Amino acid sequence: GFAKIDVQRVKRKGFPEVIYGEGKTAEQIQAIFSRLMTHHETVLATRISKEKAEQLVPQLVHVTYDECSRTLLYDERKSFRSYGKVGVLCAGTSDLPVAEEAAITAQAMGLEIARFYDIGVAGIHRLFDQLEQIRTCDVLIVVAGMEGALVSVVGGLVQQPILAVPTSIGYGASFHGVAALLTMLNSCASGVSVVNIDNGFGAAYQAALISRIKKE
């Protein structure tokens, strides 16, 4: 058929396949989603528009749609075994959808979430106020658009590995996230690695793999 579902993925990667909703019809998503539901107790789909969600939610029992993060989640885990705590930091209010894509994904993958939002460096005291809390996490996801300087500042202050997520927030010479991406790749702070622009999902996935090391 049009899709070869990779049911062995949970064996190879530790988590079942996650559906990337962009560029798939609601029909295609439903077909893949329900097939995954027969194999796993958690199924996640990202980049699901509100329109598609309205078609899908009535047809897939026990799923929840979250509008901000644009995710569709089926979660029938009996008990929640935490693999660690991830801090999700973001610079401004407009970065929220990406931050929440990361948070929901991380949660689905067994992490506890601590949110630290709207703490960009234009008012740096907002970061320092929360530094103690931030330092209690195992891994940090730092989400920022425009010039993305938050990553370097946090990176200079903590021992946690940082997964940096540039966002496409900004205009003009931000070039849809390229400015933030370059900032993060060139960070003068150590302990920073970077995922694609707006890829909250990818950062959370990496955070989950990292946290599993601890628990092994």
Added chain:
Amino acid sequence: GFAKIDVQRVKRKGFPEVIYGEGKTAEQIQAIFSRLMTHHETVLATRISKEKAEQLVPQLVHVTYDECSRTLLYDERKSFRSYGKVGVLCAGTSDLPVAEEAAITAQAMGLEIARFYDIGVAGIHRLFDQLEQIRTCDVLIVVAGMEGALVSVVGGLVQQPILAVPTSIGYGASFHGVAALLTMLNSCASGVSVVNIDNGFGAAYQAALISRIKKE
């Protein structure tokens, strides 16, 4: 003076400051290096050309220069406490200097190293031959130039977090590493985060932070 040595860094980040040798004179490097030697039992400098090394080695006791990785290391640790095992993979022979910068840095930061070199996807059996060994590591650093496809292939096969290092190896439309960088940022495999082109040091540093989580 010309440099403000950040002696508190070991407290904040878990490791002392590492000297970036490019754009500093041998005199400047010597001054900073010897000051750091009075505070720490391990001191590392990267991007040290052979010429500078010839000036520096006679003047700094107990340091070793490694020509391939272009690193200068002072290592007076009494005992070696391993924080974990990092696998360093590279696609081709020309990626070796970057892979070795990663390996030497990781070792200086308390990691055991397993090397898997010249296993690019043009002869993919070379990767499969070593997959069992690769899966015994805690974290993987995957170094590749040209089109950097090795990252996606490894990423599809293992549960370890992957730190991807694009190299500037290639010509024409490789644009000095940009092609490999884009490949890695857009990898269809999950559990991949990326550092700057040729930044073996940065990948190793992140690997060390990740491994520490395990040992905490």
Added chain:
Amino acid sequence: GFAKIDVQRVKRKGFPEVIYGEGKTAEQIQAIFSRLMTHHETVLATRISKEKAEQLVPQLVHVTYDECSRTLLYDERKSFRSYGKVGVLCAGTSDLPVAEEAAITAQAMGLEIARFYDIGVAGIHRLFDQLEQIRTCDVLIVVAGMEGALVSVVGGLVQQPILAVPTSIGYGASFHGVAALLTMLNSCASGVSVVNIDNGFGAAYQAALISRIKKE
């Protein structure tokens, strides 16, 4: 008039002119299409939107519109003489429209088609499962978006010439297909040549020219 139909093309190139529908009105397409129908037993138009197709199909007898590939085909060949077999491979479900543009074009030009879809390297066993089949083809068209790594992996395993088609599938640093394009141009595997982003038509045309060599 507005268009100078190149009726000699079948002589020079072996195939009649193919209409590129983008940027032409339905009226213009109909005029050119029906004129070509008077000269040739196969007429193909690509990049035909659903809207235009709805105008055109009732007016052009014996034509078929395919929504996925967005092609309009008139095919009155009495017998089908096969010039060879082309394998069309694609990495993910979203690459389908480009893969199908290639498939339909190739078929119109006298090739047998074998489809190998959704076999991206995130689950590489899906490729190995079909390798024997793939090796029975004369030429391969490999279609992939995001980081496009599938091309290099296939290229390392087969003797068939590969026509690589980057797609605009992806987001952020995929830059509308540029990441996949660069991957393919820099492939470490030999026997790969590349066409424009999303140009399924171009790859199929080249496959047809290549296959004709065999039959000469």
Added chain:
Amino acid sequence: GFAKIDVQRVKRKGFPEVIYGEGKTAEQIQAIFSRLMTHHETVLATRISKEKAEQLVPQLVHVTYDECSRTLLYDERKSFRSYGKVGVLCAGTSDLPVAEEAAITAQAMGLEIARFYDIGVAGIHRLFDQLEQIRTCDVLIVVAGMEGALVSVVGGLVQQPILAVPTSIGYGASFHGVAALLTMLNSCASGVSVVNIDNGFGAAYQAALISRIKKE
């Protein structure tokens, strides 16, 4: 060791591994070259500088260095079985090194070569004068720098598959071959596929795979 020689490549791809000399020391090249000589009757190395060649030629018996194409060839084939005839066309005198890299590689891989040099479109009669000869080839390699228009013109006139090689010849807005690369990717003529800037080797390899189809 530093290199894992891929002796199975001749099985998988039909040709033994070819050594890419750039970024390897003369010592490394010699080691790999002599090992390949024990397995195969043809061994080729490309991108060999004159300096390295002067070190290598005395040490590797029966090898020939060609300064223009910068290739080192060991060729002990008893008889030459031709797989087909490739036409190598180039636009200007400065494209010669790339054209010759293609020609020497193609020859090493069992093709007959017909050269059509300095026939750029500024004096297009030079192309028309040779069109009959060009049409006797099985495959064409078209090499051009600056704006690379030769590819489109030839592509409009012949039935042979064209492998287009942009070169880095030019200045200013040629951006080291990017202008020619884009021209070739966007060619309005069909039956054109493209390899990396200056990649004469890659075009010849593809030409050889294509020609083999004919002979199978």
Added chain:
Amino acid sequence: GFAKIDVQRVKRKGFPEVIYGEGKTAEQIQAIFSRLMTHHETVLATRISKEKAEQLVPQLVHVTYDECSRTLLYDERKSFRSYGKVGVLCAGTSDLPVAEEAAITAQAMGLEIARFYDIGVAGIHRLFDQLEQIRTCDVLIVVAGMEGALVSVVGGLVQQPILAVPTSIGYGASFHGVAALLTMLNSCASGVSVVNIDNGFGAAYQAALISRIKKE
């Protein structure tokens, strides 16, 4: 007010100001247009959408709107004194709007127009068929998208100065006209100068200035 009309322009440049319609409201255009009508016997506005034209035509007496070129023209010249003949060539049907912007502008500026449309190099005989006619012009405007090779071919064949206009026609690696722009800037043919992507107006203006030299 919002605009400082430059009534001295006809003195300095030989032609009155031309209104660039994009980004101006119908009201603003009307105000400027009618003020210019009180000073000059020819007034031209370019980049006028159909919507704006429907508002403007009833309110400005004696003006003509041309939908293809998107121009609005007021032309009360008693007699037409020709300053020369400009040939407008274009490669494909989709380049027509740009070619017609050039043609209408040139005509408004006192040139005779000869049109040579859809003569792209994929069917180069269409160009040769008209070469005699083309050589009777004083100046040539060559309009082409995709890879823009037509400019180099014409440039190799004629003595007329060529004003090259890249168009944004194409997809993928045409980058909205950048590929054609680079082709034209790097043309191996001499006697070519280039204007902005889609700038038919600018080419015609330059053609008019050039033609005036002749008549002085």
Added chain:
Amino acid sequence: GFAKIDVQRVKRKGFPEVIYGEGKTAEQIQAIFSRLMTHHETVLATRISKEKAEQLVPQLVHVTYDECSRTLLYDERKSFRSYGKVGVLCAGTSDLPVAEEAAITAQAMGLEIARFYDIGVAGIHRLFDQLEQIRTCDVLIVVAGMEGALVSVVGGLVQQPILAVPTSIGYGASFHGVAALLTMLNSCASGVSVVNIDNGFGAAYQAALISRIKKE
């Protein structure tokens, strides 16, 4: 041989072939140059380094080497018939080599030259001081690096067609001439067309074609 001399060019274009020296050996240049000397009374070679010139001048009788413009000229015209007067303007002292390449080429092609150097807009009175003189020319070549604003200012003031030459002078965000190139392509002044970065030769050639119109 390695070059197909295009002796018909003077018929097609009005001027004999001009040798582009970059990327050719002194031997190749000498061979082509002397062959052209047997056909034409003027022979020009551009981009000739001082080193090559020292080899060539003793061997080619009656040639002159100009170090600033890096041109080699053989000029045996009995009488000088002027086709018109070209003004060569440049913004700063560093643009001189490009301006002189234009001037020497124009002269070789039968134009009178008026030089207006170092009149950049940082001291705009220097331009106004010479405006009367500038207006006596038939065509203008305006050479500028950095931001290239001189073109727009001159373009607003004169009726002459302007051939704009961006130079690679500048640093940082000038991107080796790209900033000046974009300025000139987007000039708000009309009557400007553009040649490649540093292409003084191309501007002069176009000026000569334009001037010929006048004299026909």
Added chain:
Amino acid sequence: GFAKIDVQRVKRKGFPEVIYGEGKTAEQIQAIFSRLMTHHETVLATRISKEKAEQLVPQLVHVTYDECSRTLLYDERKSFRSYGKVGVLCAGTSDLPVAEEAAITAQAMGLEIARFYDIGVAGIHRLFDQLEQIRTCDVLIVVAGMEGALVSVVGGLVQQPILAVPTSIGYGASFHGVAALLTMLNSCASGVSVVNIDNGFGAAYQAALISRIKKE
């Protein structure tokens, strides 16, 4: 909550936080706006679309919406203490929205405004006519799209610091403001510093900080 209002900003920066409306819902803007109204006598929001304004104006007493600049202003200052006079210059009519964003912001921050609009270099006398007036200002904001040459010309003539604002006005090779941005960064005139494309707000803010120096 979703936003951490930075009430200390007026202490640190001299002005209260300004709301950036893009990417915020009307609800979010209203919440932040009304909270800021309880602390400050001036509150400004930029990038407010007409649609959002229609929702907001009825709900926020004493606010004014300006459609051209897309700003929402609450201004309850008892007396207006001028910190200086800023000249806002723009090149063309289409640059008005950016120029007005600068003007309204500057006014809200306590500056007197002098407007000099539509004075681009295509008709440079319009600038010279107003030079005396321009020289009476303390700081200048120069707004220009297309090639942005106005900045260099003004910069050569005045002693005032110039804040250059590139706009996204233009097409083709203007690349949405990049051409103007590069022009301004490479200006041959001194005393020019640059803000982001279309960032009228940022230029006005900087003008206000500069003017405060005078008044201290």
Added chain:
Amino acid sequence: GFAKIDVQRVKRKGFPEVIYGEGKTAEQIQAIFSRLMTHHETVLATRISKEKAEQLVPQLVHVTYDECSRTLLYDERKSFRSYGKVGVLCAGTSDLPVAEEAAITAQAMGLEIARFYDIGVAGIHRLFDQLEQIRTCDVLIVVAGMEGALVSVVGGLVQQPILAVPTSIGYGASFHGVAALLTMLNSCASGVSVVNIDNGFGAAYQAALISRIKKE
């Protein structure tokens, strides 16, 4: 001659012309420098290599060469009237040459200098330690390479206008200063304007114009 010295510049801009040494021969520099010495009591040349300085210093009396900033200064001011105090901040040791170009220029233009070097955000306490001192300045010049985050952090903390100077320090995806440039143009902190990459001179010039406002 080759240069038109702009002796009126001190009248128009408040400072005499400054010589840009790059791309000028020592002879040209000497000629211009000595002519300026006859008109002004301060003469400055920037971008003077050590080699040129060794030629120039013996021939120009009373000039000082500074190797770090690569400036040549003639300063015969009887008394030093300070126009204000500029703080020059830089992120790392490698930014020193650019920072010193700014400092020496500012001093030549009548500013007092306070230096704050090596205070990048990887060790942000180094910035906070000096914040009180920094706040005593009138204007700030912030120099940073790599990701340039220092600008945003300082910008969030102070009321001084900031002139941001990106440097070309870095590698890989820093693209010779482009990453830092984009960071600074997109800074989330207000009161930041930007000059060209490595343009210490330009920032100092702007700082001087700004400071003059205060003293008027």
